[in-house]
Amino acid sequence: MKIAQICPRYAPEIGGVETHVKEISEKLVQRGHAVDVITTDPTGKLSKNEIINGVNVIRFKAFAPGNAYFFAPQIYSYLKNQDYDIVHAHSYHALPAFFAALARPGKKFVFTPHYHRSGHTFFRNLLHKPYRLLGRMIFSRAYTIICVSEFEKGLVNEDFNVSGKIEKIPNGINLAEFEKLRPQKDESGKKTLLYVGRLEEYKGVQYIIQALPELPDFKLKIVGKGPYEDELHKLADQIGVFDRIEWLKGISRDELLNCYASADIFLMLSKHEAYGITVAEALAAGTPCVVARGSALDEFVDGIMCIGIEVSDIADKLIESICTLKNNKIETLKNQNKLMDWESVTDKIITLYEK
Known part of the structure; x- marks a missing residue:
């Protein structure tokens, strides 16, 4: 399969979402699949395109005020012109998943929200309620939603009423x-x-x-x-x-x-x-x-x-x-x-x- 993983940040950046995407992407490559990670780099200091452990990493410049949201509409334009078997977006709390949902609704679109319900700062929390309108669209366009815990699964279903789409697959460790x-x-x-x-x-x-x-x-x-x-x-x-x-x-x-x-x-x-x-x-x-x-x-x-x-x-x-x-x-x-x-x-x- 040719698979796109969409996430706000990727290695060498660290964090839970970054680790999750890196681990599954590298394991998918080891199984013979072609994986592109489509992500952002607000700093403009990282390589725009590089291979990391067999994974093709493509980075777009993003506007990320307060290190949040990662506004990069180029992701929509890029995905609209690509043919992937699966587009798998990660993180409800940043806009790359929204651009992926716009470009690839339907059976090809999988969403792992890593959902926390609220924002992490006063600024992000202030924008969280209006942002939920965009978030609801991501959930509605996803064919399958992967939650990493029972806690997250409960939050997602309570806030978006998508129980029929949810699959629980926890994070892993090596x-x-x-x-x-x-x-x-x-x-x-x-x-x-x-x-x-x-x-x-x-x-x-x-x-x-x-x-x-x-x-x-x-x-x-x-x-x-x-x-x-x-x-x-x-x-x-x-x-x-x-x-x-x-x-x-x-x-x-x-x-x-x-x-x-x-x-x-x-x-x-x-x-x-x-x-x-x-x-x-x-x-x-x-x-x-x-x-x-x-x-x-x-x-x-x-x-x-x-x-x-x-x-x-x-x-x-x-x-x-x-x-x-x-x-x-x-x-x-x-x-x-x-x-x-x-x-x-x-x-x-x-x-x-x-x-």
Whole structure:
């Protein structure tokens, strides 16, 4: 099959949608399919067309105020003049999926919304209600809608009444990557807290930094970049913990895996998640997690390896949860059967495409 994957950002950018599209695209190529990833580059600094691990990546210049929406109507023009067997758009929360829906309605069009319901900033939330008119059109034109969790499936059906179109296919991880991981001891003797993901206010990294003065036995590793980075730096400096934080970005996959394996506790205090790939990866590395409740992250909470905190109680309960989990590090995840490998995810997606 000749397949187009449409997404607002792609590697080397990082994030949940970026990881999802990269993994399935590369697996599809390995199965003999031709895959074009059609995406945007608001910076204009990345290559307009390159091959990454067999995937043909095509980037269009986009207008992205506040790092949102990714307005790139060239995607519509491009798709209108191409002949793909499948056009698979990703992310309700950005306009590339809308342009794909305009160009390719019907049986060739598949949509994975990664839906959170609300916007992630005041500006985005303000535009979210009028934007829903466009969003409704994307859902109506999609032949099949893939949701990555029961939580997302419930939100999508409640807001758009499309239950007959929805297929649940969760995100995956590369389980083989985690089989031989071995933690490295920290020479300082301190335990390590870890966050991996984009640096946005809604992700809740500020709560982790604010807790550090009450956690003298811990240091913090933050892996990622994003628009909230400068604010987090200022906060860390103001409360005197900047030197206890290691800020990492642009690291290799092997370095990231080592971060997961060597951390004592992984934290994801995001208010909006359709799945939570980084939580799944931390658990696969045997690292206990603390997550914010109220999104798809709830599905990882078991009270043993993953503790959930209500968003309204994060400031009060975070330190307590960290202290509860600090001795729970294990070498392998006992409930790994709850996590799906990207190979299995790709199998399910191919079956859906073939329908």
